Amino acid sequence: MDLLLTHGTVVTMNREREVLADADVFIQDGRIAKIGRGLKVRGAARRVLDVKGQVVMPGLIHGHLHTCQTLFRNHADGLELLDWLRERIWPYEAAHDADSMRASADLTFAELIQSGATAALDMGTVRHYDAVFESARDSGFRLTGGKAMMDTGHSLPAGLRETTEASLAQSLALLERWHGSEGGRLRYAFAPRFVLSCTERLLKEVSRLALEKGVRVHTHASENPTECDLVRQRIGMDNVAYFHSLGLSGPHVTLAHCVWLTAEEQRLLRETGTVMCHCPSSNLKLASGIAKVPELMDAGVHVCLGADGAPCNNNLDLFVEMRLAALLHKPRVGPLATVEGARALGLEKEVGSLEEGKRADVTVVDVRGLHALPTPANVLGVLVYSARSTDVSHVVIDGQLVLKDRQLLTLDALQVAEDARRHAARIVERADL
Numbered sequence: 001m002d003l004l005l006t007h008g009t010v011v012t013m014n015r016e017r018e019v020l021a022d023a024d025v026f027i028q029d030g031r032i033a034k035i036g037r038g039l040k041v042r043g044a045a046r047r048v049l050d051v052k053g054q055v056v057m058p059g060l061i062h063g064h065l066h067t068c069q070t071l072f073r074n075h076a077d078g079l080e081l082l083d084w085l086r087e088r089i090w091p092y093e094a095a096h097d098a099d100s101m102r103a104s105a106d107l108t109f110a111e112l113i114q115s116g117a118t119a120a121l122d123m124g125t126v127r128h129y130d131a132v133f134e135s136a137r138d139s140g141f142r143l144t145g146g147k148a149m150m151d152t153g154h155s156l157p158a159g160l161r162e163t164t165e166a167s168l169a170q171s172l173a174l175l176e177r178w179h180g181s182e183g184g185r186l187r188y189a190f191a192p193r194f195v196l197s198c199t200e201r202l203l204k205e206v207s208r209l210a211l212e213k214g215v216r217v218h219t220h221a222s223e224n225p226t227e228c229d230l231v232r233q234r235i236g237m238d239n240v241a242y243f244h245s246l247g248l249s250g251p252h253v254t255l256a257h258c259v260w261l262t263a264e265e266q267r268l269l270r271e272t273g274t275v276m277c278h279c280p281s282s283n284l285k286l287a288s289g290i291a292k293v294p295e296l297m298d299a300g301v302h303v304c305l306g307a308d309g310a311p312c313n314n315n316l317d318l319f320v321e322m323r324l325a326a327l328l329h330k331p332r333v334g335p336l337a338t339v340e341g342a343r344a345l346g347l348e349k350e351v352g353s354l355e356e357g358k359r360a361d362v363t364v365v366d367v368r369g370l371h372a373l374p375t376p377a378n379v380l381g382v383l384v385y386s387a388r389s390t391d392v393s394h395v396v397i398d399g400q401l402v403l404k405d406r407q408l409l410t411l412d413a414l415q416v417a418e419d420a421r422r423h424a425a426r427i428v429e430r431a432d433l
C-alpha cells in the first residue's frame, strides 16, 4: 500500500546531508517516490501518517550481528572472547534446533524493528540457517546473512563440527534457496567464522565462490590480542593480511571488529575498499579493546556500526552503539549507522539514505520526550546523543509498515517473548557446558 508521512523533520543522509523541516515523504511500490513540502499526491488507496514533531530518518543498519545468539543473552557475562566462545557460546549454539533458531531470529527481528533498525548483516551458527531466513521473510526484515563456516578448531562441540565439503555444500544450498528472494530483500553472504575456525582450503573456496556468485563475505578479524597471537603463530601472518593474501578483501568483504591492526593492515583495508564493522559495546564488554575508528576514518576506510551478538552487548540497539561510538571517538557517526551500514551489506545504491528512487526503509523517531528537549533545527546531534530506541514510533521496510505507534505489525510480541523464554530454557538444559 502507498504511504504518506507528513510534516516530519526529514534527515535525508543524502550527499549534502540535508535536513528538511516540515516535509513529507511519499512511499509507493516499496520505494521512496517523492520527498518535499506540502506534497500533493493523487490516488485513493493511501495511508497517511502525520509525524509532526518527529524525525523521519533512514532505517538503521547493523553491519555485524548474530541472530542465533539472541536467546543466550544474559547467559555469558564476565568472560573474554576465547573463553566466552568455548565455555558458553559454542555449546549453546550446538544446542540449537530449527525451532529454537526460529525463536531466536523472531526475538531478534522484533527487537531490531522496535529499535529502528531495518537491515542487518548476520552470521548464523553452523546449522539451521533456513529458520533465520524464514523469520526474516515473515517479519519483513531486510536480511543479508549466512551460516557460520567452521571446518577446524579446538574445543568445538560435536554439534558444530563440519567437514570442508559439507560447509561449502550447505552454504551453496542456502545461497540457491534464498539469495535474491522476496524481491531482493533477502540475500546470502558467506560467513567463515574467523581464521582460527577455518582451513585455508575453505577460505580459498569462499574467496573464489563469492566472486563467482556475486555475494558478500562476512567474517571476524583481529578482535582480541590472544586471537591475533594465535593467528600469527599458526599462519605466520596477521588476520587482515592473511585474508587479503587469499583474495578475501575488497568492497564485497565486511570484517567485524578490526581492533588490533598493524599499519600495513590499515593500508590494506583502505586500498581494497574492505568494510570494517565497529562494535563498541561488544569490544568493551569482552575486554577486547577500542578500535582506532577516527584514524581508520581519516585514512578513508569504510567503517560501519554493529551490535554483534546479544550475549556480548547485551542488547541490539544501534542508538546505544551510535552514542557510544560518538563518545569514544568523536567522529561524525551518523553515516556509520546508515550510509556506511548500507555499504556493509553491498546495498549502498538501494538503502541507507532517504532519496527519491531508493528502497523505502524508513524509521520515525519521536524526539519530543523530556530527555531529548530542547531540539535544535539540525537534529543529528539529538539522534546520536539524546534519542533512545524507545523513541522509535514507526518503521517501514521495503515500503511495508512493520511498526506503527510502537506496535509490531508483522510479529506477535507476546508470542515472541513466550517462545524465546521456552526455547532459551531448553537450550540451557541441553547445552553441554
Ligand SMILES: [Zn+2]
Residues within 6 Å of the ligand: 064, 065, 066, 220, 256, 308, 309
Ligand atoms: Zn561477531
